[in-house]
Amino acid sequence: MRPFVRCLVLCLASLPILPALAQPLEGLYQVREPIRADQDEAREEQLRRAFDTLVLRLTGDPQAVSSDALKALRDEPRELVRQFGTRGEALLVEFDAASVQRVLREAGLGIWGPDRPVLLTWWLNEDDVGTQLIGDGQRQAETLRTAAQYRGLPLRLPLADLTEQLSITPEAIREGSDELESHAARYDADALLAVHAQGGDEQWRAAWQLWLGDRQQQGEVSADSREALADEVMREAHAFIAPLFVSAPGQAEPILLEIEGADISRFAELNRLLQPLGGQLHQMEADRLIYRLEADPEQLRSQLALARLYEVPVEADPVDATQPLDEADQALDGAEESVAETPSVPEQSVMRLRYRW
Structure with a gap:
């Protein structure tokens, strides 16, 4: 172990152990694309739809796949695919993350990384049988998980115990009452989605509300099945949340970001968090x-x-934005990794942000 690395490990090991960052969404670059039973689709068309789904997950922009910059890849997406195969009634496609990120950046598109707000979902079903809050261990929970994964949203479902079944009513969801917030306190989540779904057989409709910090959105959707309704709700939830985390072309500016209170585990988490933004340790x-x-x-x-x-x-103490990262700072484990030199940026043109845990 090089002297610098040994010193770094000793310094960070002396810090108090604090909670880690939120876990990243698993399977972000894996798409389970339903095979359309009523159409004789070629495999290339199925891969194209999977590519469209992935691009929307990552950019939050419904128009991104129709851009000229992505046209050639959309026509032939196989070069971005690591592997694919049929599983049940769906095509399971795993894309290469590094290649996809590269082509999206080259196309001038912002990328939403795997660290995403955990969505606690109160989903109340009302049909001819009765009214039921969907809980984590129930059969219908898998429908909601599948829809959330397809749209790239981390889903968390409640226990739906007797207290919650009695408290989470259609009125509570419609009015956004304090009952939702008070029961949500027992779960570790970043956002709250409340859905009142009604229907049966081939006609379903849902009214939904979503809260993320001080932001709130609501809407109504309809579909011909439970599965399609769940996808419609998650699609609209994604459309509301994604713009809060994805930079539109032309909105980015140089930033020096200072983080205080980092330990070894947090260093790895920060690298993952900032990697989609092209963050480089300075x-x-x-x-x-x-x-x-x-x-x-x-x-x-x-x-x-x-x-x-x-x-x-x-x-007031300035950070020299033009100073390159010292060679000894380029690795924690002694691995020699080259750091691309970046053009010098006048310090006064760089925004500085400082954060801590």
């Missing part, structure tokens, strides 16, 4: 990390808030 001093990146400041703030980081005032 300086490292004990538990103080400084990253250089280009992002929309508000979307970066949303992502950092999701990681339970708190913004603090920036002090």
Whole structure:
């Protein structure tokens, strides 16, 4: 172990162990695309639909797949596919994450990384049989999980015990009452989705409300099955949440981001969190990390808030944005990894943000 690395490990090991960041969404680059039973689709068309689904997950932009920059890849997406195969009535496609990120960046599209708000979902079904709150262990829970995964949203379902079954009523969901918030306190989630679904046989409709921080949205959808209704709700939830975390083309600006209170595990989490934004480690001093990146400041703030980081005032001591990262700072485990040199940026043109746990 090189002297610098040994010193770094000793410094960070002396810090108190704090809770880790939220877990990333698993299977983000794996798409389970339903095979349309009423159409004789070629395999290329199935892969194309899977590619469309993935691009929407990552960019939040419904028009992204129709851009000229992605046309050639959309016509022939196999070069981005690691493997695929049929599972049940669906085509399971695993895309190569690095290749997909590269082509989206080259197309000038923002990318939403795997760290996403956990969505606690109160889903109340009302049909001819009665009214039931869908809980984690119930049969219908799998329908909601499948829909959320398909749209790239981390889903959390309640226990739906007797107290919750009695408290979470259609009126509570419709009015967004305090009952929802008080019962949500027992679950670790970032956002709250409340859905009142009604119907049966071939006609379903749902009214939904979603809260994320101080933001709120609501809407109504309809579909011809439970599965289609769940997908419609999750699609609209994704459309509301994604713009809060994905930078639109032209909105990014140079930023120096300072993080205080980092330990070894958090260093890895921060790298994963900032990687979709092109974040590069610029300086490292004990538990103080400084990253250089280009992002929309508000979307970066949303992502950092999701990681339970708190913004603090920036002090007057300047960070030299033109100073390259020292060679000894380029690895934690002694691995020699080259760091691409970036053009010097005048310090006064760089926004500085400071965060801590």
